[in-house]
Amino acid sequence: MSKGYSEMMGLEVAGNYQHLITIFQQAVSSYQVSPWFCIPPEACRIYQSEGGLTQVVLLGTTQFSQLFINEAAGRIKIVGVVDDFKAKDGAAFHGIPIISSEAMLRLAREQRIISINGCRYDYSRRYFKNLTLQHVIPMLNFEQALRLLSISPCTDHRIDDWGGYIASHAAELIALSHRLDDDYSRFTLFSVLLSHLTCNPEWILNAAKPYLTLYFRSGLWLPSQGERFADCGASIAESTKAFIDATDGVFKKIWMIEPDEVNQRTIASFITDYSGPPVTGEKGVIELLGVALGSEDGEMPFLHEGGHGGHLLAAPTDQAICRNVAVRRLDGLLDDSPTLIKMDIEGAELETLKGAQEHILHGRPKMAISAYHRASDLLDISKYVEGLRGDYKIGIRHHTEERWDTCLYFY
CATH class of the missing domain: 1.20.1270 (Substrate Binding Domain Of Dnak; Chain:A; Domain 2)
Structure with missing residues (x-):
C-alpha cells in the first residue's frame, strides 16, 4: 500500500x-x-461549525496580518490582533483592536477561536507557535488561513493560493x-x-539561497564585462548595484526601467552620484526610462507606492497614488539590443516578454525572470521563451526564506 x-x-x-x-x-x-489536508483538524471543525461567525485572532501587527484583513473581510469575525508592545496604547490595527497575549488566552478560555500567525520571522513566529501549542489553540499560517476560507483568487494576485x-x-x-x-x-x-x-x-x-545571490550569483551563469543590461523593474536600484558589483563596474549600458515616480527620484539620484569603475577606462552609460512595460504600447493606471510594491492596475482607483503611466514594448524602447535582461515587475513579466520577442529571437540575451507573482508563472514564462527559442538552458533558484523571489534563468 x-x-x-x-x-x-x-x-x-x-x-x-x-x-x-x-x-x-x-x-x-x-x-x-481535500484541499484542507494540510490544515489542523480542529481549525477545520471550528470553521465548519461556525462558518462566518468563526472568531479569529491575528498574531502580530504585520504585513501578512494586514493582507489577511483585506482578503477575509466579511468571511469571518476578526476580534483582535495580538501585539504585546502596542496593546497598552489601546490602538487599533486597520480597524481591529490590538490586544495582548493574555487577552487572547482569556478569550480562548471563554470560546472557541482560531489564531492566525501573521509573523514570518522565526523569533516572533516561534513565540506564538509555542504559546498556542501550550494552551491548545488551533493556529494557522497565512497560507493555511486563505486555504481554509477558500479565498482564491485574492484581490492581490501576488498572494494567491497556488494549490x-x-x-x-x-x-x-x-x-x-x-x-x-x-x-x-x-x-x-x-x-x-x-x-x-x-x-x-x-x-x-530546504532549497532557498540567500537574497544577495538573486540574479547575478545564482551559480548558473555570471554576467560578463561589456554587457548591455535591461533592468526591468529597477525599483530603488538594488539590482543595478548588484550588477555593477558583479561586473566590477565594467559594462556598456544599463537601462533602468521604472514607472514608479517615487522610485524614479531614488534612481535619478543614484545615476547622478555614480562615478564609474575605480580603474581607468570608458565609463558605461546608465539611463533611466520612466515607463512601464508590456506587450503593447499604451497607457495604464499604476500605483506609485515606492519601494517594491508599485504595480499596474487593470482599472484606476480613487487612491491619490494611482496615476496613469506610459506602457512600452521593450522591442521599441531600447536604443540597442540587450545582452542581459532582468525582470521583476509584479506579475507583468509574461506580457513584457511578449513585447521583447524580437530582442529574444535575434539577440538571445541571458535572462533572469521573476516567477513568483502568479501560480502560472513557472509554466507560462518557460513555455513562452521556449516557443521563441529552443536553445536556452533553463534553471530555477529561490532567493529568500519567504514565498517571494523564485526566479527562472535562461542562459
Whole structure:
C-alpha cells in the first residue's frame, strides 16, 4: 500500500529531487481528496461549525496580518490582533483592536477561536507557535488561513493560493522539471511547489539561497564585462548595484526601467552620484526610462507606492497614488539590443516578454525572470521563451526564506 503525504512529510535533506517528486505526487493526491489536508483538524471543525461567525485572532501587527484583513473581510469575525508592545496604547490595527497575549488566552478560555500567525520571522513566529501549542489553540499560517476560507483568487494576485493550479497542472510541472538543466533546479522547483501546495513554508527553507545571490550569483551563469543590461523593474536600484558589483563596474549600458515616480527620484539620484569603475577606462552609460512595460504600447493606471510594491492596475482607483503611466514594448524602447535582461515587475513579466520577442529571437540575451507573482508563472514564462527559442538552458533558484523571489534563468 502506498504511503500518503502525511506519512512522507518529513523534509528531504539529501537534495534528492526524485524523492521530492514522489512526495509531490502524494501531496497532489491528498489535495484532490481535500484541499484542507494540510490544515489542523480542529481549525477545520471550528470553521465548519461556525462558518462566518468563526472568531479569529491575528498574531502580530504585520504585513501578512494586514493582507489577511483585506482578503477575509466579511468571511469571518476578526476580534483582535495580538501585539504585546502596542496593546497598552489601546490602538487599533486597520480597524481591529490590538490586544495582548493574555487577552487572547482569556478569550480562548471563554470560546472557541482560531489564531492566525501573521509573523514570518522565526523569533516572533516561534513565540506564538509555542504559546498556542501550550494552551491548545488551533493556529494557522497565512497560507493555511486563505486555504481554509477558500479565498482564491485574492484581490492581490501576488498572494494567491497556488494549490488548485498546482494540483491541476501537476503533470506539466513534472514535465518542466525534465527540461531544467541541473538537479538543483529540479530540487528547487519541487521544494517551491510543495511549499505552496501544502501551505508549509519549511519546504522553501530546504532549497532557498540567500537574497544577495538573486540574479547575478545564482551559480548558473555570471554576467560578463561589456554587457548591455535591461533592468526591468529597477525599483530603488538594488539590482543595478548588484550588477555593477558583479561586473566590477565594467559594462556598456544599463537601462533602468521604472514607472514608479517615487522610485524614479531614488534612481535619478543614484545615476547622478555614480562615478564609474575605480580603474581607468570608458565609463558605461546608465539611463533611466520612466515607463512601464508590456506587450503593447499604451497607457495604464499604476500605483506609485515606492519601494517594491508599485504595480499596474487593470482599472484606476480613487487612491491619490494611482496615476496613469506610459506602457512600452521593450522591442521599441531600447536604443540597442540587450545582452542581459532582468525582470521583476509584479506579475507583468509574461506580457513584457511578449513585447521583447524580437530582442529574444535575434539577440538571445541571458535572462533572469521573476516567477513568483502568479501560480502560472513557472509554466507560462518557460513555455513562452521556449516557443521563441529552443536553445536556452533553463534553471530555477529561490532567493529568500519567504514565498517571494523564485526566479527562472535562461542562459
